[in-house]
Amino acid sequence: MFYKQQCAACALALSALLTACGERSPADADAGEPAEPRKETVTATTGSAWPQLQPALPGNSELEEKIAGLLQRMSLEEKVGQLIQAEIKYITPEEVKEYHIGSVLNGGGTYPNNDKFATAQDWQKLADAYYEASMDTSDGGVAIPIIWGSDAVHGHNNLVGATLFPHNIGLGASRDPELIHRIGRATAREVAATGVDWTFAPTVAVVRDDRWGRTYESYSEAPDVVSEYARSMVEGIQGSKGSKEFLDGHHLVSATKHFLGDGGTTRGIDRGDTRVSEQELAEIHAAGYISALQAGVQTVMASFNSWNGDRLHGHQYLLTEVLKNRLGFDGFVVGDWNGHRFVEGCTVDNCAAAINAGLDMFMVPSDWKALYVNTLKQAKSGEIPPARIDDAVSRILRVKLRAGLFERDRPLAGRADILGNPEHRALAREAVRKSLVLLKNNDQLLPLDPRRNILVAGDGADSIAKQSGGWTITWQGTGTTAEDFPGATSIYQGIRTAVETAGGEAALSENGDFSADTFANGKKPDVAVVVYGEEPYAEWHGDLASIEYQLGNKEDLELLKKLKRQGIPVVSIFLSGRPLWVNKEMNTSDAFVAAWLPGSEGAGVADVILTDAEGEVQHDFTGQLTFSWPKLVHQTTLNPGDKSYEPLFAYGYGLDYNDKVQIASDLPEDGDTYAQGALEDAWLMVSRPREPWGLFIADGGEPVPVAGNRASSGDGNITVASIDMESQEDARLIDWKGLRRGSVQLRAQKPQDLSRYLDENAALALDIRVDRQPEKPVYAQIACAEGCAGELSLLKPLQSLPAGDWSHLTIDLQCFAESGADFSRISHGLALSSKGPLSLAVANIKYVPGGAESAQIRCQG
Numbered sequence: 001m002f003y004k005q006q007c008a009a010c011a012l013a014l015s016a017l018l019t020a021c022g023e024r025s026p027a028d029a030d031a032g033e034p035a036e037p038r039k040e041t042v043t044a045t046t047g048s049a050w051p052q053l054q055p056a057l058p059g060n061s062e063l064e065e066k067i068a069g070l071l072q073r074m075s076l077e078e079k080v081g082q083l084i085q086a087e088i089k090y091i092t093p094e095e096v097k098e099y100h101i102g103s104v105l106n107g108g109g110t111y112p113n114n115d116k117f118a119t120a121q122d123w124q125k126l127a128d129a130y131y132e133a134s135m136d137t138s139d140g141g142v143a144i145p146i147i148w149g150s151d152a153v154h155g156h157n158n159l160v161g162a163t164l165f166p167h168n169i170g171l172g173a174s175r176d177p178e179l180i181h182r183i184g185r186a187t188a189r190e191v192a193a194t195g196v197d198w199t200f201a202p203t204v205a206v207v208r209d210d211r212w213g214r215t216y217e218s219y220s221e222a223p224d225v226v227s228e229y230a231r232s233m234v235e236g237i238q239g240s241k242g243s244k245e246f247l248d249g250h251h252l253v254s255a256t257k258h259f260l261g262d263g264g265t266t267r268g269i270d271r272g273d274t275r276v277s278e279q280e281l282a283e284i285h286a287a288g289y290i291s292a293l294q295a296g297v298q299t300v301m302a303s304f305n306s307w308n309g310d311r312l313h314g315h316q317y318l319l320t321e322v323l324k325n326r327l328g329f330d331g332f333v334v335g336d337w338n339g340h341r342f343v344e345g346c347t348v349d350n351c352a353a354a355i356n357a358g359l360d361m362f363m364v365p366s367d368w369k370a371l372y373v374n375t376l377k378q379a380k381s382g383e384i385p386p387a388r389i390d391d392a393v394s395r396i397l398r399v400k401l402r403a404g405l406f407e408r409d410r411p412l413a414g415r416a417d418i419l420g421n422p423e424h425r426a427l428a429r430e431a432v433r434k435s436l437v438l439l440k441n442n443d444q445l446l447p448l449d450p451r452r453n454i455l456v457a458g459d460g461a462d463s464i465a466k467q468s469g470g471w472t473i474t475w476q477g478t479g480t481t482a483e484d485f486p487g488a489t490s491i492y493q494g495i496r497t498a499v500e501t502a503g504g505e506a507a508l509s510e511n512g513d514f515s516a517d518t519f520a521n522g523k524k525p526d527v528a529v530v531v532y533g534e535e536p537y538a539e540w541h542g543d544l545a546s547i548e549y550q551l552g553n554k555e556d557l558e559l560l561k562k563l564k565r566q567g568i569p570v571v572s573i574f575l576s577g578r579p580l581w582v583n584k585e586m587n588t589s590d591a592f593v594a595a596w597l598p599g600s601e602g603a604g605v606a607d608v609i610l611t612d613a614e615g616e617v618q619h620d621f622t623g624q625l626t627f628s629w630p631k632l633v634h635q636t637t638l639n640p641g642d643k644s645y646e647p648l649f650a651y652g653y654g655l656d657y658n659d660k661v662q663i664a665s666d667l668p669e670d671g672d673t674y675a676q677g678a679l680e681d682a683w684l685m686v687s688r689p690r691e692p693w694g695l696f697i698a699d700g701g702e703p704v705p706v707a708g709n710r711a712s713s714g715d716g717n718i719t720v721a722s723i724d725m726e727s728q729e730d731a732r733l734i735d736w737k738g739l740r741r742g743s744v745q746l747r748a749q750k751p752q753d754l755s756r757y758l759d760e761n762a763a764l765a766l767d768i769r770v771d772r773q774p775e776k777p778v779y780a781q782i783a784c785a786e787g788c789a790g791e792l793s794l795l796k797p798l799q800s801l802p803a804g805d806w807s808h809l810t811i812d813l814q815c816f817a818e819s820g821a822d823f824s825r826i827s828h829g830l831a832l833s834s835k836g837p838l839s840l841a842v843a844n845i846k847y848v849p850g851g852a853e854s855a856q857i858r859c860q861g
């Protein structure tokens with residue numbers, strides 16, 4: 001424990017303490033906080049930025065008559081049911097029948113019967129049950145087939161055994177639209193084999209700030225690539241419009257997402273605000289929609305984000321005027337996961353404003369019944385005009401009719417042999433080869449001769465989970481094991497097979513150690529291939545505060561250095577969902593390959609980096625960057641056309657074996673995000689602890705890391721559990737029994753120089769909810785080491801907070817400096833300790849520059 005120093009100068013402005021969550025301080029709003037977009041910008045919506053497009057499919061009077069006929073027979077209850085999409089965990093076939101529900105989805109990591117290993121037949125069976133329920137007219141209603149949607153974003157990624165294609169960022173680098181078309185078709189077949197009708201893909205975001213955790217779902221930061229790919233992918237999934245294959249049983253309904261501007265939010269914050277002109281919105285962010293619409297895409301998913309302060313789910317101008325009227329979209333707009341609740345005046349179960357703005361179907365996973373009841377009420381009262389209801393339902397029926405769901409001809413359903421079949425895996429392997437981008441190849445180290453001793457190191461070398469990233473079996477891609485990937489090949493396995501065939505030897509050693517026994521010939525490695533990079537993540541959880549790779553703890557760099565010191569040439573195979581600042585790793589590597597997130601067919605890497613047994617190149621590198629690679633750690637928004645554009649590797653860069661480029665190994669290494677560029681919020685814990693910070697329980701004895709979503713100290717004095725505030729598991733509930741004083745800490749392995757935060761008048765900011773009030777001392781500490789702790793009593797502030805409600809708390813960092821914290825070497829970004837019983841939920845823990853002035857707890861300087 002740190003010794004305690006009195007914070008003499010701390011003046012508690014208690015009166016100002018109670019701010020409801022949501023009433024954020026101006027300083028916080030500056031950070032582009034998603035919950036509270038600013039309102040002061042009035043957007044000029046002239047429409048002139050948009051082309052006037054005709055509907056992609058020619059008018060079909062027979063189809064329209066069918067729709068009109070169905071509408072006439074449907075009751076208002078049946079119509080409202082069509083507007084609802086519930087999640088398979090929360091709705092039974094019986095309920096589908098009773099409420100005439102229009103759609104179901106399975107979220108990331110949801111499977112029939114809660115069984116991760118559910119087979120194609122199990123999926124098919126459940127799909128049939130929902131379908132039959134929807135067509136059951138024993139209660140006298142009209143038979144309208146249900147439509148089931150799933151996120152097949154890199155293959156049918158919720159299915160154990162499916163082919164996992166490289167994530168979109170890798171496909172972007174391949175610059176091969178025809179390949180994308182084939183991947184779309186293969187994915188549609190795997191999805192159709194499970195009886196699912198619709199995929200929530202492709203994402204056509206044009207990502208401008210690589211800190212966004214969904215960067216890897218984007219093909220490129222450049223609109224032209226996204227535009228071309230969107231068309232190819234939609235045509236691959238749905239079939240080409242006008243042809244016989246269009247929406248036949250081998251093809252599916254596609255959804256382009258997330259409309260609109262999801263890749264343009266300030267600081268790359270998921271669900272944030274995109275503050276751009278209408279021109280920029282149309283030319284950059286809408287590029288993929290315009291081409292996808294022309295290809296006949298049948299659905300569009302509304303986005304969580306706002307445009308200049310207005311949430312897309314309630315955006316009448318963009319959803320109705322632009323998308324439907326101007327761009328000629330005659331399919332339907334589906335919401336994102338409870339996305340309507342962000343619209344002003346709305347809650348999860350009540351949101352007429354979204355339907356009135358032009359949303360046609362709510363994605364409302366669990367609270368669908370209450371939303372149904374309220375929407376029906378609003379339809380009856382006229383708060384939602386009858387014409388709007390009829391328009392929304394017509395659009396849904398139009399898509400269902402076009403997709404042949406009424407007849408439900410399912411040639412592939414239940415065909416387990418289609419999932420992960422050799423043809424699809426070969427296609428994925430081809431995509432891996434084409435997605436690799438060679439950034440550095442000094443002295444022509446690559447290609448490697450497979451007849452030699454090859455050491456394969458790094459924690460990504462033999463990990464399908466790591467090479468596949470998020471949206472893989474589970475939502476975040478975490479918590480999987482090797483048995484979740486039957487038929488897949490790790491990067492190491494691919495290298496080993498090729499090397500053994502050629503007569504060389506490949507040895508796997510995650511930490512890079514080897515001995516005289518490692519290779520049969522007793523010699524040391526001729527070369528090391530080190531595979532490392534980002535851990536899996538998905539939306540929201542994957543947002544970064546800094547693009548510096550391994551900000552706090554440079555373990556992989558240490559591994560590279562260890563090998564170099566022994567005179568072993570090093571090839572880095574870097575797995576990541578975005579370009580990151582890796583100058584140190586780059587300087588320590590002889591060759592460096594950006595491999596993105598290749599998916600289940602890791603052998604595609606060996607195909608390119610190894611020659612055949614005769615020393616001939618098998619496949620040369622062809623990949624080119626569709627995202628600029630940063631030279632400096634603060635280049636987070638780096639895009640071609642920037643006023644000053646100085647990347648390390650420019651958009652379009654990519655070496656091949658004919659290039660004799662030497663990259664000097666003296667790239668600037670003074671990274672330290674906190675020391676450079678404009679000072680931005682330091683994130684300590686936003687959804688999860690952020691590098692370099694880790695969460696620990698210190699309760700007597702050595703502090704123990706909080707691993708997983710629940711942990712407690714030996715005798716249970718302190719328990720930490722993940723809970724939901726705004727999104728899944730974005731907060732922690734800390735429970736102290738009060739047996740002794742103990743704390744929960746955000747610690748860094750190495751001391752951090754955070755003095756600029758003091759200089760720039762930062763505040764510690766967090767969301768907090770007191771579930772059980774304290775009666776004994778409670779402290780917040782920021783500390784550097786033994787004897788260097790700044791401490792502040794939280795007893796009174798916590799006692800004055802409303803129990804059970806979220807509040808936003810801000811504390812001037814000076815309070816900690818004045819009581820002893822040396823901000824040039826902080827090891828504990830925040831520690832919360834309690835002597836007595838206390839139950840406290842916390843989230844969004846940050847240092848916010850400039851926040852001190854309006855902080856609720858202030859200290860004189």
Ligand code: BGC
Pocket residue numbers: 105106107108151200257336337539
């Ligand atoms: C994501 C969408 C996804 C949906 C259903 C949302 O949280 O933003 O991309 O399609 O969930 O899983």
Ligand code: BGC
Pocket residue numbers: 106107108109110337475727728
């Ligand atoms: C679902 C995802 C969804 C997310 C939204 C998860 O439980 O599996 O599909 O995008 O929740 O918060």
